[in-house]
Amino acid sequence: MNIVDHDRAHAHLHVQDAREDESQQPNRGLGVVIAGGDGKANLRGFGKTNSPTTFGHGGAGGQLAWGDPATGISIGYCTNGFDRNDIRQGRRGVAISSLAASCAQK
Numbered sequence: 001m002n003i004v005d006h007d008r009a010h011a012h013l014h015v016q017d018a019r020e021d022e023s024q025q026p027n028r029g030l031g032v033v034i035a036g037g038d039g040k041a042n043l044r045g046f047g048k049t050n051s052p053t054t055f056g057h058g059g060a061g062g063q064l065a066w067g068d069p070a071t072g073i074s075i076g077y078c079t080n081g082f083d084r085n086d087i088r089q090g091r092r093g094v095a096i097s098s099l100a101a102s103c104a105q106k
Helices: 003-019 087-105
Strands: 055-058 064-068 071-075
Touching: 003 055, 071 087
Parallel strands: none
Antiparallel strands: 055 064, 064 071
């Protein structure tokens, strides 16, 4: 096994470890939220087009980051402001995530 294959194998194991449900709560992993396949991923801060295997976390004021092992797409979104409007912040996050995830569906 060469170094590239070794690194890929370890990266896959890290993704599996992060998605393990250590908290005994649905749709939670090791410090991350998992989209899940129950149709409520958008309520967890993911887009409406993300796969159930997507995992990530929304940050303060509208930052967001997630990765989707099923499609290979990941996103990190930062803003230089702190949006204190929870409705607008949530809608923007779902819209950005939905648009990013739809890139894999083409």
